[in-house]
Amino acid sequence: MEKFFKNIVVFTVAATAAYILMMTMAGWLMPPASRKNLVYTYGGNGFENLRLIEAKDNKNIDILFIGSSRAYRSFDTRIFEDAGYNCFNLGSSNQTPVQSLAILEKHLPGMLPKTVVMEVNPDIFSNDGIESAIDLVSNAPSLPEMFAYSKCGINDIRIVNTLIFSMATKLAGMEERFARPVKGQKYITGGFVQTEEKPYDKSAGNDYHCDIKSRQLEALDKITRLMQRNNIRLWLVQSPVVPALYNSCGQNVYFDSLMTGKARYTNFNAQGKFTDTIHFSDGQHLNEEGVKNLCSWMLNILNQNPK
Amino acid sequence: MLFNSIDFAVFFPLVFVLYWFVFSGNLRVRNTFLLVVSYVFYGWWDPRYLVLLAISTLVDFSCGLAINLPKNERRRKAILFISLAANLCILGFFKYYNFFISGFQDAFRLMGHELSVSSLNLVLPVGISFYTFQTMSYTVDVYRRRIEPTSDLLAFGAYVSFFPQLVAGPIERAGNLLPQFFNQHNFDYTAAVNGCRQILWGFFKKLVIADNCGVLADAIFNQYDTQPGGTLLLGAFFFSFQIYGDFSGYSDIAIGTARLMGFELMKNFSFPYFSRDIAEFWRRWHISLSTWFRDYMYVPLGGNQGSEVKKTRNILLVFVISGFWHGANWTFILWGLANALLFLPLLVMKKNRIHLEVADAGKTLPGPGNLLRMCLNFLLVMLLWILFRSHTVGEAMTIYSRIFSASVFEGGAYYSQGQVIITLGLLGFFVATEWVGREGAYAIEKTFAAKHRSLRWTFYSLLIFLTGLYMHRGGSPFIYFQF
DSSP, rough: HHHHHHHHHHHHHHHHHHHHHHHHHHHHHSSSOOTTOOOOTTTTTHHHHHHHHTTTOOOOEEEEEEEEHHHHTTHHHHHHHHTTEEEEOOOOOOHHHHHHHHHHHHHHHHHOSSEEEEOOOEEEEEESSSHHHHHHHHSSHHHHHHHHTTTSSOOHHHHHHHHHHHHHHHHHHHHHGGGGOOOOOEOOTOEEEEEEEOOOOSSOOOOOOOOOHHHHHHHHHHHHHHHTTTTOOEEEEEEOOHHHHHHTTTHHHHHHHHHHSSEEEEEETOOOOOOHHBSSSSSSBBHHHHHHHHHHHHHHHHHHOOO | OOOSSSHHHHHHHHHHHHHHHHHHSSSHHHHHHHHHHHHHHHHHTGEEEEEHHHHHHHHHHHHHHHHHSSOHHHHHHHHHHHHHHHHHHHHIIIIIIIHHHHHHHHHHHHHOOOOOOOOOOOOTTTTHHHHHHHHHHHHHHHHHHHSSSOOOHHHHHHHOOOGTTTTTTOOHHHHGGGGGSSSSOOOOHHHHHHHHHHHHHHHHHIIIHHHHHHHHHHHHHHHHHHSOOHHHHHHHHHHHHHHHHHHHHHHHHHHHHHHHTTTTOOOOOOGGGGOOHHHHHHHHSSSSHHHHHHIIIIITTTOOOOHHHHHHHHHHHHHHHHHHOOOOHHHHHHHHHHHHHHHHHHHHTTOOOOOOOTTTTOOOOOHHHHHHHHHHHHHHHHHHHHHHHOOSSHHHHHHHHHSSSSSGOHHHHHHHHHHHHHHHHHHHHHHHHHHHHHSSTTTTTSSSTSOOHHHHHHHHHHHHHHHHHOOOOOOOGGGGOOO
């Protein structure tokens, strides 16, 4: 029995080392399409690598934006800066409340925002958060941060593999070599991502789910408690999607009532002020005109009713 | 509880440590522990159905003891009948009630009457077909005086509910497994390492082969009415490996898990896709069920003795009923019938036992003759799996009509999809490993056995790596749970 346990321990150590080595080599040598459970998104859409580095230099800000691509592509920090608000956008691709919580726990002590604006919508509350965790782990600027984002309460082999590969690639200083190319997007200092102006593409951005997960609601509860403890205002904002997509969700009323019960909440879909061809670049993302309208509207609310 | 779940990853190491360090000293204590953990394992899914397991256990325990008492053959037969009736009633009610009700309703409708009996919304208890067959075999063996009945309810309860094989087999015989509950087990290093190795291979089969093939097979068959024959053939190919990897993977994990606790379960699969005819296939596929039907149905019916008509009847009955065992659907009955029709010519020509040994033993590559036989036999088996996989006979017929049409040459675009290519690559590795290891109890039993440990461990690490890189996420349940 002693020999068995000894060999199990030795094998576990050896197999773990071999797994790390093989996974790293697979990431370096195999084409991305052929490695099913190893996804590496360094430098990809959303520019999370640049944002997480820049975030460290932003202290004592007025507004911190968090949420999915609907946050970093809707809340233009330049417009808020022009209005006198010192702000930063910490959105990331498919960021769910589980990842928002991890991001806030990491960055809140340094940034000390007065207000946190969190983009919320039924689709992101229906998401398992794996894609977002992979994005954060791939783009985190340091090994402890990678590890912290990998622990977002999700048991998924892809996150483990991404963590191994990201750490190895970081240690080897080879991130840029495996960076994902970005097309049609530009990172703006302050965390906003500006998208190349194109006519509305009705075939894109239509993957919209409406099956709210309890673990995402639990994460939101933790965020509200974290805000209360730190005496930070939390504003939950549902940024607009095209009306057809919004109306396809049968849980809008339920979602609105849930959010209203958690914190200050504004649903910018509700008044039908955004139109497909005028304000959107795809089903879920605003174009430049749409961004301007939304940010102005948000500023009006902020200025009229700061609390 | 699923083998491929975090729950089991916590459950089993805990059971293993407690079993060897706390409960292995005294047989009664050990069997009580095994009974409790087996009930926990089963109840994890739905504790209400533990009652059925307990009833089945108590009925056969009591009948086993009662059969041994009277010397009057008629009374012994009556007690055997009670045991069989009780088990078959439970199985019949939960598994076949709705099938027969809808059958009767259709029959009455044909005669111009309406039968006003409604079907029930029944949940099929996991593993019911497996443990009822296991307990029935005990009573029959006691009746036949092949084994002595046990008076130890704890040991018998642990035998019926033994968690590694409770929900999807192998369907054990009392003659093999029950005595092991009366033996003191000492930890055997070689057996334990062998168990670990078989578990590793079982997980690879399930998580990498079966689940990836399953995703593709589902994607194709869920749109069977719009797919060309060539794509449907590819779907059948993937389903063949899905069901093999899924079911034999479960058996490997079950046998390995039992072995880690000092128990030896019977072999359930023996490289069936390297069979050269359908008779050999059935000696190598789901061995515990095939031999169950052989011993408790085929032989009592007369087996291969008597007239050609009688032999044909016996084969037809055994195959059709074993098909029906898989599920209450005409597709399973037809699947069994089709297998019987392929088997019968071999029996009539007395060629059903010409391939008893493993193909091309000792050789690296198969000879051209055997390769051709294996490919043709695999093609036949694969085509029959379509019946097994289909939800209705109509669905199967639509698929067959497309495969046996000119559209079998269409669907090339599907073959070049990334996921298809990756899965075909993994299947290439899998089949090669199975071929190399086909003379062992399971594929990797002797892989690099004579080489240095570092080489063996590198190979096992490669399997773990491939599992991590290609396993299907989402924890899909084992197919045979539904049976």
